[in-house]
Amino acid sequence: MGKKNVKVIVFDAYGTLFDVHSVIQKCEELFPTRGQQISELWRTKQLEYAFIQHIIGRYRPFDEITKNSLRFACEQLGVALAENQEKELLRSYLTLSPYEEVPNALKKLANRYQLAILTNGTLNMIQPLVEYHHLNPYFSELMSVDDVKQYKPSPAAYAYALDRLQCEREDILFLSSNTWDITGASSFGFQTAWVNRKKVVFDRMGQQPDHIIYNLNELIRIV
Amino acid sequence: MGKKNVKVIVFDAYGTLFDVHSVIQKCEELFPTRGQQISELWRTKQLEYAFIQHIIGRYRPFDEITKNSLRFACEQLGVALAENQEKELLRSYLTLSPYEEVPNALKKLANRYQLAILTNGTLNMIQPLVEYHHLNPYFSELMSVDDVKQYKPSPAAYAYALDRLQCEREDILFLSSNTWDITGASSFGFQTAWVNRKKVVFDRMGQQPDHIIYNLNELIRIV
Numbered sequence: 186m187g188k189k190n191v192k193v194i195v196f197d198a199y200g201t202l203f204d205v206h207s208v209i210q211k212c213e214e215l216f217p218t219r220g221q222q223i224s225e226l227w228r229t230k231q232l233e234y235a236f237i238q239h240i241i242g243r244y245r246p247f248d249e250i251t252k253n254s255l256r257f258a259c260e261q262l263g264v265a266l267a268e269n270q271e272k273e274l275l276r277s278y279l280t281l282s283p284y285e286e287v288p289n290a291l292k293k294l295a296n297r298y299q300l301a302i303l304t305n306g307t308l309n310m311i312q313p314l315v316e317y318h319h320l321n322p323y324f325s326e327l328m329s330v331d332d333v334k335q336y337k338p339s340p341a342a343y344a345y346a347l348d349r350l351q352c353e354r355e356d357i358l359f360l361s362s363n364t365w366d367i368t369g370a371s372s373f374g375f376q377t378a379w380v381n382r383k384k385v386v387f388d389r390m391g392q393q394p395d396h397i398i399y400n401l402n403e404l405i406r407i408v
Numbered sequence: 409m410g411k412k413n414v415k416v417i418v419f420d421a422y423g424t425l426f427d428v429h430s431v432i433q434k435c436e437e438l439f440p441t442r443g444q445q446i447s448e449l450w451r452t453k454q455l456e457y458a459f460i461q462h463i464i465g466r467y468r469p470f471d472e473i474t475k476n477s478l479r480f481a482c483e484q485l486g487v488a489l490a491e492n493q494e495k496e497l498l499r500s501y502l503t504l505s506p507y508e509e510v511p512n513a514l515k516k517l518a519n520r521y522q523l524a525i526l527t528n529g530t531l532n533m534i535q536p537l538v539e540y541h542h543l544n545p546y547f548s549e550l551m552s553v554d555d556v557k558q559y560k561p562s563p564a565a566y567a568y569a570l571d572r573l574q575c576e577r578e579d580i581l582f583l584s585s586n587t588w589d590i591t592g593a594s595s596f597g598f599q600t601a602w603v604n605r606k607k608v609v610f611d612r613m614g615q616q617p618d619h620i621i622y623n624l625n626e627l628i629r630i631v
Binding site: 230234236238239253254256257338340365368373385390 | 453456457459460461462463464465466468476477479480483484559561562563588591592595596608609611612613614
């Protein structure tokens, strides 16, 4: 960071800019006392489905995976999910809360760097979300792996961003809170900053983030 | 099952024939009150590491992944893991308990079918384990994905088994307790039987097992 060759900062969306567990409130409203449990299993399965569908060579878009993982979570937890409740929960994904510091941090960063998003989500998920929070002016590109049908952390997903941004891989600083995403981006050759929001330890898969920060304000301090 | 074209029954090992959580006892002995927590995080991360290393295109063998995921689990849980304790826990993977019905069920099945194992584990993990429990006479092949360096549930892993067994994919009945493994094998074109040991619901990734059983005795009843 602060290296003069950082030209573009690329952000992961879910878990990094937006709190996927902000759906707990809606889950809790619909299914009292079960909100957190549903939200956690939903997220765990959402990721697992993306990885497994990628590995078996049968990519399915993230909106479909998000629906199927919600259905699994409710079925597994013995919660009857009515059609209108399902719609409501899926709609809440389009208004997920950004982490507290995110809007101001993006505003400041956008003055000095080109900013972009690379997400496993589909464009019909990420565009409304970014627009809902009036964050779209800060980003030059909203990029979805759906365009190449290869999920992060596969090299093809990061290569797609590189191709779209038309720069060298060293020019990119990639930010994510998801350790598997940092592992993939780092393995691909991006500079990486891990936003360790949950204060956990990093994975042991042979890759390390170049920088560790706890929220985006720290990024501002460093760059 | 009972279809006359089943020639070979191929078993997954970890979670299907052998209980990975039989390490809890050893964990508990070394780290009182923390056994279950360590064992669960260890297994979760072991699978995650295998999938992610596969997706990023940096295969690492399962014995190394098993060591690294144990180290992660202990570090994350704030448990200081001494070198001799690590060795002891990794050694316990070579003597994991088979599920109760497994030895007798294999004995009966081996009279009527060719049996084989296809595992994500390395041969230096699976051979000693099978031999320790005197199960080796029942299997014609112990196959590790390490030979092709592509983890299950990737098509290449199942293709390797098919190649080794020199039969058609419809000739194979593949058994696993791991839903992602059934999803991969079914997607590849094997007949599948899901051993639903934990009585959970099946995943929603567009694939379904051909058969659902709760332990291997039920397999005998059906074939």
